[in-house]
Amino acid sequence: MTLSLLMYPVLRSLALQMHAAITGSYISGTHSIAFINCLNEQIAKDIARGIMDKRLAAYVNILPKSSALYFWKGELEESTEILLLVKTRTSKIGELSNYVRSIHPFEIPEVISLPIDQGNPLYLKWIEENVPRD
Numbered sequence: 001m002t003l004s005l006l007m008y009p010v011l012r013s014l015a016l017q018m019h020a021a022i023t024g025s026y027i028s029g030t031h032s033i034a035f036i037n038c039l040n041e042q043i044a045k046d047i048a049r050g051i052m053d054k055r056l057a058a059y060v061n062i063l064p065k066s067s068a069l070y071f072w073k074g075e076l077e078e079s080t081e082i083l084l085l086v087k088t089r090t091s092k093i094g095e096l097s098n099y100v101r102s103i104h105p106f107e108i109p110e111v112i113s114l115p116i117d118q119g120n121p122l123y124l125k126w127i128e129e130n131v132p133r134d
Contacts, residue, residue: 029115031127032093034086036100037068037110044082050103051086056096058130061085089131090115 034057038044041062048060063083070077088096090113097111116124 026118026121026124028117029090031116031119031124032088032090032113033116034084034088034093034096034111034113036084036086036104037081037106038084039079039081039105041082043105044084047100047103048084048086050099051084051096054099055130055132056092056099057086057088058127059087087127089127089133091134092131 036047038047044062048062051057051060061084063085065080066083068077068079068081070079086096093113100109100111
């Protein structure tokens with residue numbers, strides 16, 4: 001009984017992958033969008049370029065300045081930041097996060113992601129084709 005419960009997620013995942021392969025359907029959560037805030041446009045471009053050079057994403061949007069309020073070391077801070085929206089495979093999020101932390105000037109850079117539930121199948125396939133598997 002315990003083994004059955006432990007194996008359920010693995011078997012379910014395999015069944016979904018087989019179903020997707022046969023039908024061409026999308027498996028929810030296969031791809032993600034990561035959010036990365038940067039101090040200025042030049043840092044954002046440098047980080048985005050590095051992400052693309054390392055093939056950690058298929059697409060990176062660099063969004064214009066936004067205002068931010070946050071607590072840092074017990075004090076309320078206010079700043080302007082540039083937001084990167086990174087479209088990638090969910091399996092690449094760990095590697096993406098490690099890379100960003102290694103080059104980002106912030107002591108604790110923001111790298112958070114959300115899985116893509118659904119979308120244009122052709123666009124999701126394009127992401128798949130442009131981000132190498134692990």
